[in-house]
Amino acid sequence: MGVNRKIQTLDEFTIQQMRDFPNATGELAGLLRDIGLASKRVHVEVNKAGLVDILGEAGTTNVQGEEVKKLDIFANNQFMGVLRHGISCAGIGSEEMDDIVVFDDDISNNSKYVCLFDPLDGSSNIDVNVSIGTIFSIYRRVSELGKPATREDFLQPGINQVAAGYVIYGSSTMLVYATRRGCQGFTLDQSIGEFTLSHPDIKCPETGKVYSVNHGNFFQYNEKVQKYITACQQKDKSNGGPYTQRYIGSMVADVHRNLIKGGIFMYPGTTDKPQGKLRLLYECNPFAFIIEITGGKATDGERRILEIKPEKIHQRTPFFVGSKLMMEEYEQTI
Ligand code: P6P
Numbered sequence: 221m222g223v224n225r226k227i228q229t230l231d232e233f234t235i236q237q238m239r240d241f242p243n244a245t246g247e248l249a250g251l252l253r254d255i256g257l258a259s260k261r262v263h264v265e266v267n268k269a270g271l272v273d274i275l276g277e278a279g280t281t282n283v284q285g286e287e288v289k290k291l292d293i294f295a296n297n298q299f300m301g302v303l304r305h306g307i308s309c310a311g312i313g314s315e316e317m318d319d320i321v322v323f324d325d326d327i328s329n330n331s332k333y334v335c336l337f338d339p340l341d342g343s344s345n346i347d348v349n350v351s352i353g354t355i356f357s358i359y360r361r362v363s364e365l366g367k368p369a370t371r372e373d374f375l376q377p378g379i380n381q382v383a384a385g386y387v388i389y390g391s392s393t394m395l396v397y398a399t400r401r402g403c404q405g406f407t408l409d410q411s412i413g414e415f416t417l418s419h420p421d422i423k424c425p426e427t428g429k430v431y432s433v434n435h436g437n438f439f440q441y442n443e444k445v446q447k448y449i450t451a452c453q454q455k456d457k458s459n460g461g462p463y464t465q466r467y468i469g470s471m472v473a474d475v476h477r478n479l480i481k482g483g484i485f486m487y488p489g490t491t492d493k494p495q496g497k498l499r500l501l502y503e504c505n506p507f508a509f510i511i512e513i514t515g516g517k518a519t520d521g522e523r524r525i526l527e528i529k530p531e532k533i534h535q536r537t538p539f540f541v542g543s544k545l546m547m548e549e550y551e552q553t554i
Pocket of ligand 1: 341342343344434469470471472474497
């Protein structure tokens with residue numbers, strides 16, 4: 221029986237990409253495969269989360285005598301582990317770590333890339349079985365190869381990303397990543413333990429009928445945001461509606477749905493938090509890169525997200541992301 225070449229695994233796909241670019245060193249392909257491996261390990265643990273009564277609460281010792289870590293710490297350690305021991309990454313920044321971690325060994329210092337992660341976004345939803353996700357961002361270093369990575373490697377504007385992606389641990393586990401050559405979606409086939417190409421060349425629909433925002437903060441939003449939300453509620457068949465409001469409270473799930481079906485996701489600034497809640501480097505930049513590569517738009521309400529020059533690793537930004545025409549409708553709201 222011949223090998224089924226129709227279903228490409230993540231590894232086969234990234235290796236094929238290298239064949240198309242003979243002068244590629246394979247570092248990026250290796251980095252994506254490392255992220256895929258760590259994601260599979262996180263998938264296993266996330267899917268046990270419902271057994272916490274058996275496996276033990278974080279901070280306790282489980283029946284095997286092992287310390288039970290919070291899942292987001294576990295996830296962080298998985299990505300840190302594969303990348304530190306790989307050959308493609310010089311260091312990482314993470315929501316779970318106060319500062320960047322530079323790997324500083326001969327191999328890592330000669331690696332071209334650095335990565336930023338939100339290892340397990342939406343982890344507060346785990347105990348109610350809501351989809352959660354990993355978000356990642358990959359930059360080519362601006363510092364000298366052969367020496368340790370520097371903070372400047374991580375504080376680049378999002379337009380400099382080489383690749384960005386996410387993993388959604390939901391009804392199925394999917395890894396979606398974009399490079400300048402396009403955006404590909406892989407679904408974990410548990411029968412072979414491999415991410416398999418299920419959504420080739422993803423394009424964000426030019427418009428949609430879903431708007432995602434936390435209505436609980438409505439009266440804390442500025443007038444423009446309130447006007448746009450009200451306009452969404454007033455849509456009917458005569459003007460491209462009716463719209464549906466969908467807000468899962470797990471960014472990866474909300475943005476993934478809108479990427480596939482069309483829609484707009486907003487986490488605006490509020491009177492309490494003018495910079496909003498979401499982090500620029502490892503939540504907003506990756507999704508902004510993905511959405512632009514697939515035809516959508518992403519701003520902070522005024523500026524293009526990818527052009528913001530970061531000052532701090534954990535800085536926050538208001539975030540508006542989604543279908544091109546819906547984003548333009550928001551932008552035109554006065
Ligand atoms: P709120 C999850 O905690 C998260 O960081 C994102 O995944 C999600 O979009 C947002 O916060 C939800 O925040 O304030 O609406 O509950």
